[in-house]
Amino acid sequence: MNIVVVGGGVFGCLVSYVLARRGCQVTLLDKDYPGSATSASAGGLWAVGESIGLGCGVIFHGKEGKANIDAGPQPLPREFMEFLMESNRYFPALTQEFERHSGIHIEAEKGTGLLYVIYNDKEQQYASSLLDWLSNSDVDVEEWSSQQVCQREPLMTAEQQGGVYFPGDNQVNPMLLANAARQSATALGAVFKNNTAVTGIRMNNGSVTGVDTTHGHFECDVLVNAAGSWSGQLAKLAGLDLPIFPVRGQILCTEAMRKQTLNFNLSTSDCYILQKAHGEILIGSTTEFCGYDVEVPVENLVGLANGARRALPMLSQSIVKRSWSGLRPGTPDEFPILGPVTEIPNYFNATGGFRTGIVGAPLSAEIVAAHILGLEQPFDPEHFLASRFTKGDIHLPQ
Amino acid sequence: MSKPELLIVGGGPAGMSAAIEAASHGVRCCIVDEGRELGGQIYRDAHAIEREASPDLINPRGDELRKQLAALTNLIEVRSDSMIWGISDGNKVAVGKEASGTEFITPAAMIMATGAYEYIPPFPGWTLPGVMTPGSAQILAKNLNVMPGNRIVVAGTGPLLYVVASQLVQKGINVVAVLEATQRRDWLKVPFAGWQAWELLKEGFGYLRVLRRAGVPVYYGRIVTHAEGDAELSHIYHAPVDKNWFPDRDKEECLEVDTLCIGYGLQSRNYLAQLAGCKIEFDELGGGWVLQRDKRLRTSQPNIYAAGDGAGVAGSKIAELEGRLAGLDVAASLGHIDAEKLQQKNKPLQRELERFSSLKNTFARLTRIRPGLTELVDTDTIVCRCEEVRWKEAKEAIEHGGHDFRTLKVMTRLGMGMCQARFCWPPMARIVAQYKGCDISEVGPVRPRPPIRPVRLDVIAEAQSNQTQETE
């Protein structure tokens, strides 16, 4: 079977890898749009934290912009957390597979964990209700006193009143993850074409027969749409409506600092802060609805910088090296869009990773591959079908 | 002082002249420079330490400009020790200063006078201690009275080599040789091409005379092919080159040295203008990616001008003239002078600019980067110093689909270090283009992001906008 995958972000690369591993003939095409999400991402594997709203600063689920602590916790449906936790379990094995096929170590760091830092009574209440919500699940979670936070993360501000710690929520290097998946796929026979934008989809009798690109025509038996924030445009070329919208996130990056300056991934009501394997500390992230603009407005960096020095006063003197922004492929209900559509039999979606596309990518890729090859599903795939959005009740944030 | 009408980035000859011209017509200016004092690269001699270091080497022109500027203090606000680290929406400018934070300024017009920096191509041994740029040697010897070494070779291409070599000689340092990549017969054209710019020719001959008197040989048509040393530089190897700078390795010679000053001309600093949305284009003779400008020195962004080396490398004389032209045009566009006065003032400045253009173009042709230089790298040569990326790693990434800055960066960490790819990418772009056999424009420039230079986090965090001033 000859499969064309459009989009070389983490979704497209992992889908290509899973299919190549199963013996399919895969061609992966990418245009390298600036602002693609994977290379902009922080690489947090915060399966639990993100599901209960501790991601980009405290989450806004369902609302625009700011964290709404007064409204109480707004976790996503439980299946979402189960999905992310299951996906997270793939990383140890993937680390080894990728090392073997490509020689690339994806820096999936164990033992960093996610620490939600509490500054005041309101946040304390918020944390308590989260803990209640989690009490009837098998999630690993610890409550830390203010002293414990100080002992375990010595550079943390004295302003904090304690924290909630999720030992299973670690991190990875997202760019290495995608590169390793792509190079492993090519080692297994997949073909990768860069600088190649899909400009048209050819159809015959209601099925896809191939794609036109800026570098020629590619025929295929199956088409996978992994075009990230642009997957809506790609779907349009096949006459489909896909409710994907770009959600901009900005990140601030310091110079490389001594290893283990930070022991944990930190989440506060202002921002998240994590140290990567090369020593840089990332401070993220904004959540903005502004189309495909990937500029970095300087005033937005001010809030991130303040959030960082509030949590870690010593960061005041650190040197900021760079900032960037990327476009998360957003969906109206925060769930990814995976698998077939009713209209076209040989077209499949692999998109909508939104703010958890890195942690969610391994299982998403398995689900898509199982759809294409008619294999047993590793997870209930119903939640992720595009058909859940009936035309008309798709509300895109303004 | 109330909100400036004109914000000038950079206090070198271009920026100072722009401020003087604009303010002389009543424009309220703010001039920002990251240095302690105004002066820019060439007149970096205002501070006491620098004045005492080399009293004989001070160029009086710097003091003249600073004096003219000081006479207009009621209209010119000088912000030194301040770095503009970002711009958004085309004109919201973040001016950062250590200890006081960032102020956002929204001027009516802006002149980018950000100057140039040295082009340093990688070659085997270039990261050894003891290898430096001519500009660094100049700062050490001339401005700080620190001797960069005892046996120095000055190599590369361009007028800066002779300036620096002669200054080192005047500081009593043993310059073993000057190695100029371009052939002597090409340099012999300079006096004919540049006779109108007689004062610059005179200055140039002056440097050569200093070298001749001191017995420093100048070898033309030779490049340094590699450098060697255990912990630090001990030997360099140089060879004659053809017109494309491909060396004849059979004729390689060795010199024992402790310091190599090597630079292949200058390139514009234009990250900030790019952040402001100004368009760039590749211009081999302008020193690489340069800002698009019209005759009036306006960039592609409304009300943003560019002058001096930051717009296209052309030297301090042209920088001054362009600064004045831009300052004048701003005065007219903001309604301080009428069209007639603009015409009348503009004409003589344009004529002066003409007088220097032939020499400028000749220099640009002589010193343009040739492909032979690009092929000096071998597989183990470091091509990104900050992240220690070697050519073989970059080559492997190219084989796996890396094809421009963004993709190679993501695959190898090339350009992710503190220099923000300012130094590594311009030569790497040529290497990649040559390796792939494509045009350099396909390999592309770096896409700059704030902060354009590393800045302390609290400078960003401590931000205020000048709202109060706007309401004045």
Ligand SMILES: Cc1cc2nc3c(=O)[nH]c(=O)nc-3n(C[C@H](O)[C@H](O)[C@H](O)COP(=O)(O)OP(=O)(O)OC[C@H]3O[C@@H](n4cnc5c(N)ncnc54)[C@H](O)[C@@H]3O)c2cc1C
């Ligand atoms: C600032 C930021 C921080 C984040 N942090 C995290 C985090 O900590 N943890 C986490 O799990 N997730 C995080 N995310 C989310 C995650 O990065 C994304 O959900 C995920 O990377 C999406 O991957 P993708 O492959 O779908 O999209 P992308 O990485 O955007 O890839 C899509 C690709 O499709 C290509 N393409 C598009 N159209 C075409 C076409 N017509 N022809 C050819 N190619 C095309 C593009 O060039 C692009 O390379 C973050 C996102 C951002 C922006």
Ligand SMILES: Cc1cc2nc3c(=O)[nH]c(=O)nc-3n(C[C@H](O)[C@H](O)[C@H](O)COP(=O)(O)OP(=O)(O)OC[C@H]3O[C@@H](n4cnc5c(N)ncnc54)[C@H](O)[C@@H]3O)c2cc1C
């Ligand atoms: C290393 C070096 C040494 C040189 N030595 C000589 C010499 O000896 N003799 C000679 O004739 N020519 C020399 N030149 C060339 C000469 O300096 C230039 O031609 C001339 O200075 C150009 O003037 P300018 O005003 O365009 O730029 P510059 O003089 O370079 O001035 C630009 C100024 O802008 C400032 N600036 C840039 N960006 C920002 C920002 N974001 N925020 C705040 N400030 C900023 C810089 O710090 C600098 O002070 C040298 C050039 C270099 C690079």
